[in-house]
Amino acid sequence: MEYVDETLFERRYGRIAQIMKLHVQAAAIKALLNFWDPNYRCFTFGNIDITPTLEEYERILDFPNVSCRIYRRRKFEDTASEVVSLLGLGKISQCRVAEGGFKWKVIEARMKKNAEEGKLGDKRYKLVAFAIFGLVLFPSETGVISLEAASVFVEYEHDKINPSSAILGETMLSLNHCRTHGKGAMRCCVPMLYLWIISHIEAPRDIFNNFWWFDLRPLKITIDEIWKNWDEKAWRDKYAALPSSNFKWKAPWMNNVICTMSCGSKIWVPLIGVTGYISYAPALVTR
Template structure:
């Protein structure tokens, strides 16, 4: 059972700044330790491969009721150079884009409004083992031989090219309407929302789709998690592929940086294609340098704190004892802090609590189940900031500007009062929680190390056996060669004797 703690923006800000005094901060990004971005590319599956199959839907409105507005993502005119440039502004520690002294990041609430999945946004996906995914998917889609649709000798993901053939075969069967809906939705989940390899639907994305079908979770948080994991990976190593829902990220970006053009004033812009027209007329010839100049100018430009299509919603600030939100994706988990961007959601920007934020991330390797159980428990207790009444101009607390600009620490102001000691106890409890998480991660890494050592031992044993067999074969060959020489000598002797 989920227990929500609802507070107002003002109450949350006072509490956050009070606790921040004793907790301190997660350190800001130090550029000296981050490699330059050299080779980054966007995994963008060709939406034109999916678009023709939308005409096979018996009732598009029914599809939208089942899967939200994901069909419209197929029409988003993504500019890869814009996304590649955007990565330069990503802070992998604070999980946000930083433009000068401006922090911005996509939120669960924003992605939920854009996708309009029918379920509660707080009913999130929790990673499941993928062993049974193929079998369950076969039953759901009415497929007898799933091996025909898989890659890599029946061990990898699903090939969309083969699923296209299945869609064509089912299009004229009235009794297969639901299966047609599901196959197309699976394609959107695996190629657009959570892409992996071009033209391939990963088993992880298929697992997310199955959980959506079985338990009606809302995938928005998982989509956001994959976005942050991908951005972090590319920024930290300086190269790689952006494997996330690029159309959603692009819509989010242009919604905040463009305010004069009324392309988002009507939320039904998807159907009117004003974004496509605007992109082709304004940005089609933009280079990466052009985008960098545009994004660097955000603090001085007339950008949107609040996206024009964003509704007045209550927003999630923390889970359990964490002052931020732990997200579970299809390939890993990661944290993000909505408190950094309260102005995006119509709130008052206060000093956020970021302790432990940077350390909380990982992929599904080794013994990760304990960490996932902790996250699942955290999602049972949510901190919700109530929506504002009316439209509020973006404002900040009195102390926020000095904090954001790297001002003095407020630790010096702390006295040894009873109230302060109580706050420190609360902080110690949260630190113990962080220690517990780190211990779980350490255990997972240790089990992974043991597993790798066992694998190495097996490989060494196999190598030794092969070498012994090779030596044995070599000795047998030498022996056979000697025996052959003896036989040849004997034959020569007897042939000579026979002549006499």
């Protein structure tokens, strides 16, 4: 990234900067939607059921020094003023749209100005992180960073919450919406979903078949890998061939990780997203 030192940025915000560099094959996601079961919140490939887990998302994103505190939706009344204060944006009215979100052009202009003036301070890193939270991790309409995404960013800065559960929750909410209605845009962190599925169906590849993959800058080596540029039909055929093709239910780099399989006596694990609530049942697909 041209605006910050990547190593220092990763120490503060984990691997979110690498997420936005991942080239997503849109055809892979479109084809994947056909295999989502909105009732059981899992992908079904023949006799194989699989679902992304909270622990997988946490390990890939690798947010540093965060506690086990998860995101809980908060009131938005003070979010805008807190963001302006954290980022040093000036007047609220100049950086917000009528619906309440923040204008990406204003954020981008501020980042460019800081770079031109050689400002390497704390706010410069926060500006970049805020942009990634709003445009990649919790996307909304084009050119706008929603108040919901801003709220997660504020809680991360103030309380060091782990936003992984909210990212996964939004993914499942979006999958359910698109599958149930047969249309709609995937308003979630699509690069994370793409990385998750290819890490399972391409598990024999050297880059994934390694217990230490998560410690070896996984997104970078995945970005550098050469992938076949298939159309939607080719991806559907690949998914339909599971599990006879290169499939692994549990990624090698998750071998020693304990996953949350229930919430008390209930098998459904709740996930709080920024736009709603959903639950999933990883115990139903365990092998």
